[in-house]
C-alpha cells in the first residue's frame with residue numbers, strides 16, 4: 239500500500255471545523271454547497287482595491303453563480319452585474335441591481351429577447367456581431383417611436399482580434415468598425431465602448447497586461463469611444479496553481495488609462511476569480527474499497543452536482559477532517575455508474591470510513607451554476623455562512639423536479 243507521511247504539505251486545511259460541517263449536514267442534508275460570506279467579501283474587497291482608477295465599475299459575471307443571496311453581496315459591495323444572457327439580467331434585477339449597473343455582453347439574442355433587455359432598461363450592451371447590433375438598433379428605434387423606452391442604451395462592441403482573442407467565435411473585427419458605426423448612427427445612437435475578453439481561467443497576469451496597449455489602440459479607432467470593458471477570464475489558483483496578480487494588473491491598467499488624453503469609464507467583469515474560493519461542496523463517504531494500493535471512495539454527490547471536472551477537466555482540491563498521517567492514492571467517485579463520475583482522481587487521502595465527511599473546495603464558480611439533472615439526481619441545497627450563523631439560500635431538490643414540465 240503506497241503511503242505518504244507528510245500530510246501537511248499535501249492536504250489543504252478544511253475551511254471550517256468538523257463540528258460545523260456535521261451541524262450543517264444534520265440541518266440541511268448532504269451533499270451541500272456551503273458559501274462563506276467572509277471569504278467572498280474579502281475577495282471582493284481585494285479585487286476592488288487592486289484597481290485604483292477612479293472611473294472603474296466592477297461587474298460580477300453571474301454566469302459563474304446566480305444565487306440571489308450571493309448576488310446581493312456583490313450588489314451591496316457596490317459592484318454591478320455582467321450578464322451573459324437575459325436570464326442573468328432577470329436574476330440580477332431580482333437581486334436588486336439597478337438596470338443602469340447591468341452590462342449585457344452576450345450573444346445571439348432573438349428579437350423578443352433584445353426587446354426584453356432594452357425594456358428592462360439595461361444601460362450598457364456590448365454586441366457580438368453587426369447583425370446583433372443591427373437588431374438592437376432596430377428594436378431600440380421601435381421602442382423609442384412607441385415611447386416604450388426612455389434613455390438610449392450605451393453601445394459597445396465585443397472585440398475579435400485573432401492575435402489576442404485566438405480562434406474565437408466571439409466578437410467583431412476592427413475592420414467592421416466603420417459599418418458598425420454607421421448602423422448605430424442610423425438609429426441615432428453612437429458606438430462608445432469596446433469589450434475585450436481574454437478567455438476563461440487565464441492565470442497568467444502577463445496575458446492581460448501585455449495586451450492593454452493593443453486593446454486601447456483598437457478602442458481609439460472608435461471616434462466616440464467612452465468606455466473600455468476589460469472583461470473577465472481572470473484565473474483562480476485551484477490546487478495551489480499560479481494566482482492571478484490583481485495588484486499588478488490594476489497598477490498597469492490604471493497607468494495606461496491615465497495616460498489617455500481624456501478619461502474613459504472602465505468596466506471589469508470578474509467571474510471565477512471573485513467567487514470560486516468562497517464555497518465548499520460537503521459530501522459524505524458512502525462506500526470504500528481497495529484496488530491493490532488504490533483507495534476507491536464513493537461519495538453521495540456526483541459530477542452532475544459539480545460538472546466542472548467532467549466538462550472542463552481539472553479536479554478541485556478535496557479536504558478531509560480525518561487526521562491520520564498515512565495517505566493513499568485515492569479516487570473519489572460519484573454516486574452513479576457514469577464512467578466519468580469522478581470528483582477527484584489520484585488524490586492523496588487517508589484511509590476513509592463510511593460516514594466521514596469530505597469537502598470539495600473552491601466550487602463557488604461554475605459549480606451549482608453548471609449542475610444539471612443528468613443522471614437524474616436532484617440538486618443539492620445551498621447554505622450561506624455569515625457572522626457565525628448559517629442560512630439556507632437554495633432548497634434541496636427532490637424527485638419531483640425530475641417530473642417538472644414532463645407531459646404524460
Ligand SMILES: Cc1ncc(COP(=O)(O)O)c(C=O)c1O
Pocket residue numbers: 299301302320322343435437438439469470471472507508509510511603
Ligand atoms: C464577457 C464575459 N465576461 C466575464 C465572464 C466571466 O468569466 P470568468 O469566470 O472566466 O471571469 C464571461 C464568461 O463567460 C464572459 O463571457
